[in-house]
Amino acid sequence: MTPEHAIKSGDPEALNQLLQPIFDTKAYEKAKTEGRMMAVGLPAGPGAASGVMVFSANKAEELAAKGQNVVLARIETSPEDLRGMIASDGILTARGGVSSHAALVARQMGKVCVAGAGDIEIDYHKGTLKCKGVTLKEGDAISINGTTGEVFHGKIDTADSELKQVLIGKTLKPAQSKVFQYYDFIMKLADKYRTLGLRTNADQPDQVENAIAFGAAGIGLCRTEHMFFEGDRIIAVRQMILAKSEEDRKKALATLLPYQQKDFEGIFKALDGLPACIRLLDPPLHEFLPQHDNKKGQAEVAKQLGITAAEVDRLVAELHEFNPMLGFRGCRLGILRPEITEMQARAIFQAAASVLKSGTKVKPEVMVPLVGFKKELDLQVEIVHRVAAEVMKETGKKFAYTVGTMIEVPRGALTADEIAETAEFFSFGTNDLTQTCLGMSRDDSGSFLPAYQGLEIIKANPFASIDQTGVGQLMKIGVEKGRATKPDLKMGICGEHGGDPTSVEFCHKIGLDYVSCSPFRVPIARLAAAQAALRNPPAAPTAKVTKDSKAKPATRAKTKVK
Ligand code: PEP
Numbered sequence: 001m002t003p004e005h006a007i008k009s010g011d012p013e014a015l016n017q018l019l020q021p022i023f024d025t026k027a028y029e030k031a032k033t034e035g036r037m038m039a040v041g042l043p044a045g046p047g048a049a050s051g052v053m054v055f056s057a058n059k060a061e062e063l064a065a066k067g068q069n070v071v072l073a074r075i076e077t078s079p080e081d082l083r084g085m086i087a088s089d090g091i092l093t094a095r096g097g098v099s100s101h102a103a104l105v106a107r108q109m110g111k112v113c114v115a116g117a118g119d120i121e122i123d124y125h126k127g128t129l130k131c132k133g134v135t136l137k138e139g140d141a142i143s144i145n146g147t148t149g150e151v152f153h154g155k156i157d158t159a160d161s162e163l164k165q166v167l168i169g170k171t172l173k174p175a176q177s178k179v180f181q182y183y184d185f186i187m188k189l190a191d192k193y194r195t196l197g198l199r200t201n202a203d204q205p206d207q208v209e210n211a212i213a214f215g216a217a218g219i220g221l222c223r224t225e226h227m228f229f230e231g232d233r234i235i236a237v238r239q240m241i242l243a244k245s246e247e248d249r250k251k252a253l254a255t256l257l258p259y260q261q262k263d264f265e266g267i268f269k270a271l272d273g274l275p276a277c278i279r280l281l282d283p284p285l286h287e288f289l290p291q292h293d294n295k296k297g298q299a300e301v302a303k304q305l306g307i308t309a310a311e312v313d314r315l316v317a318e319l320h321e322f323n324p325m326l327g328f329r330g331c332r333l334g335i336l337r338p339e340i341t342e343m344q345a346r347a348i349f350q351a352a353a354s355v356l357k358s359g360t361k362v363k364p365e366v367m368v369p370l371v372g373f374k375k376e377l378d379l380q381v382e383i384v385h386r387v388a389a390e391v392m393k394e395t396g397k398k399f400a401y402t403v404g405t406m407i408e409v410p411r412g413a414l415t416a417d418e419i420a421e422t423a424e425f426f427s428f429g430t431n432d433l434t435q436t437c438l439g440m441s442r443d444d445s446g447s448f449l450p451a452y453q454g455l456e457i458i459k460a461n462p463f464a465s466i467d468q469t470g471v472g473q474l475m476k477i478g479v480e481k482g483r484a485t486k487p488d489l490k491m492g493i494c495g496e497h498g499g500d501p502t503s504v505e506f507c508h509k510i511g512l513d514y515v516s517c518s519p520f521r522v523p524i525a526r527l528a529a530a531q532a533a534l535r536n537p538p539a540a541p542t543a544k545v546t547k548d549s550k551a552k553p554a555t556r557a558k559t560k561v562k
C-alpha cells in the first residue's frame with residue numbers, strides 16, 4: 001500500500017472510537033440480554049457514560065462534587081445548564097437535533113451525549129423519566145451510549161480510551177501505547193498531504209490544550225457567552241440584562257470585565273502565540289435567565305438582584321420572543337447595546353496586553369456574529385478599533401489584531417463583496433447558515449428530519465453535513481464575492497460541519513483556508529483534510545502559502561479574480 005492509498009482508505013469517523021470511553025464489553029452485553037435498553041436517540045456525542053441520573057445543573061454539580069458519576073437528563077438544554085453539563089459524564093435530552101445546544105456543547109467538551117430521544121418523557125416536577133413502561137426517579141442509575149444513541153436503565157461499567165490516557169490524561173507514556181503510536185503515525189502522514197489549516201472551537205484553556213494535543217493550530221471560534229456562566233459571574237450578567245438604565249448596565253459590565261479578561265488571558269496563554277478567533281456575544285438574552293416555568297430559579301435571581309420574583313417574571317416575559325433565533329441576537333445586541341461590545345473588546349485587548357507583557361505572543365481575531373449588512377459590521381468594527389487604540393495607549397503595549405465576521409445568514413453570503421470591504425476575515429457559521437437557508441430550526445427539526453431522510457428528500461442531516469447544493473451555493477458565493485473584493489481574505493468554517501469529513505472536503509474544494517471543529521473532532525478533520533487534498537489534486541501550480549493553510553488548492557486560485 002502506498003502512503004497515499006493508506007490515507008485515502010481510512011475512515012476518518014472511525015478515529016472517534018479511539019477517543020471515547022467505552023462500555024465494558026461484558027457489562028454491555030449483559031445489559032442488552034437483560035432487556036435494559038429503554039430508548040434510542042441521536043448519537044450526538046460519542047462514547048459511553050454511566051451514572052446517577054439528575055435533572056438539573058445544580059444537582060449535577062452537587063453530586064459530581066461528591067465524586068459521583070452523573071448523567072444529566074433534560075428535555076432540552078440551554079446555556080443555563082452549562083455548569084451541569086461540565087459536571088456530568090453524559091448528557092441525555094428528549095428533544096433536539098445533532099446541532100442542538102446539548103449536542104454541540106457536548107462535542108466541544110468531549111462529553112458523551114444522546115440527544116432527541118423522543119420516546120422518553122421527563123417530568124421535572126415529579127422528578128421522573130418514563131419510557132416504555134419503565135419509570136426512573138432522579139438518583140437512579142442510567143447509562144447512555146453516545147456512539148449508538150442507546151439509553152439503558154441501570155449501571156454499566158465504563159473505561160477511558162487508551163489514546164486519551166496518553167494525550168489528555170498523560171497517565172500513559174507514548175512509548176507504552178501501541179494505539180498512540182499507530183495514531184501518531186497516521187496523523188503525521190495526513191499532515192504531509194493536507195492543505196487545509198485546522199483550528200478548534202473552544203472557550204476554555206483546557207479545551208484549547210486538548211485541541212492542540214490533537215493537532216489544532218489555533219481557535220476558530222471562542223463562544224464568549226459560555227464564559228458568562230462560570231462561578232458567580234452569571235449574577236452580573238443578569239444584572240446587565242435586567243438593568244433599567246445604561247448606567248446600571250455599565251456597572252454590571254464593569255463587574256464582568258475582569259472575569260472576561262482573565263478568561264482571555266488563560267486562552268492566550270494556552271495558545272502560546274497561535275491565533276484566537278473570539279466571537280462577540282451572540283445568543284438571545286433570555287437564555288441567561290430562568291424562564292417562566294422555573295419559579296425557583298426566578299426567586300433566586302430576585303434575591304440576588306434585590307428585586308421581586310414577580311418583577312423578574314415580568315422582565316423575562318418582556319424579553320420573550322416567538323423566534324429568538326431570528327430575534328434580538330448576534331451583532332444586533334452589540335449594535336443596540338454598544339457597551340457590551342466595548343466591554344468584550346476591552347477584556348480581549350487588556351488580556352492581550354497583559355499576556356504580551358509576560359512574554360507570550362498573542363494573536364487576537366475579533367469576530368462579529370450574524371452580520372447581514374455591511375453597516376452592521378462597520379458599527380461594531382468602529383467600537384473594536386476605538387477600544388484597541390485606548391488599551392494600547394493605556395498599557396503602552398502594541399499588539400496586532402484583526403476584526404472579521406461570521407457569514408451565517410444568507411444576506412451575509414450574498415453581499416459578501418460589500419462586507420469584505422470592512423471584514424479582515426470570514427468564518428462560515430454553517431449552523432445558522434443552514435437553519436436560515438433551509439428555513440429549518442436547528443432545534444426543532446427532529447420531528448421531521450428523520451422522515452425526510454427516509455423519503456430521500458434530503459440525503460443526510462443538513463445540520464451535520466453541509467447541504468452542498470443549497471447552503472453550499474451560499475458558501476461558494478460568499479467565497480467568490482469576498483475574494484473578489486479582497487483576494488487574500490482569510491476564510492474558515494466554524495459551524496459543527498467543520499468536523500464532518502464530507503463537509504471538510506467541500507470546504508477544501510471551495511478554497512477555504514481552514515476548518516474549525518470541537519477539540520475531539522480535530523483528528524477526524526485532520527485525516528479528512530488529507531483525504532480531500534489527495535482526492536482533489538490542484539489543477540494548476542498551487543498559490544502562495546498563508547499561515548492558516550499549508551498550500552492553496554486550485555479552486556482558491558480560481559477565485560482570485562479581479
Ligand atoms: C454557527 O452558526 O455556525 C455558529 C458557529 O455559531 P453558533 O452555533 O454559536 O450559533
Ligand code: MG
Pocket residue numbers: 369408429431432
Ligand atoms: Mg451562529
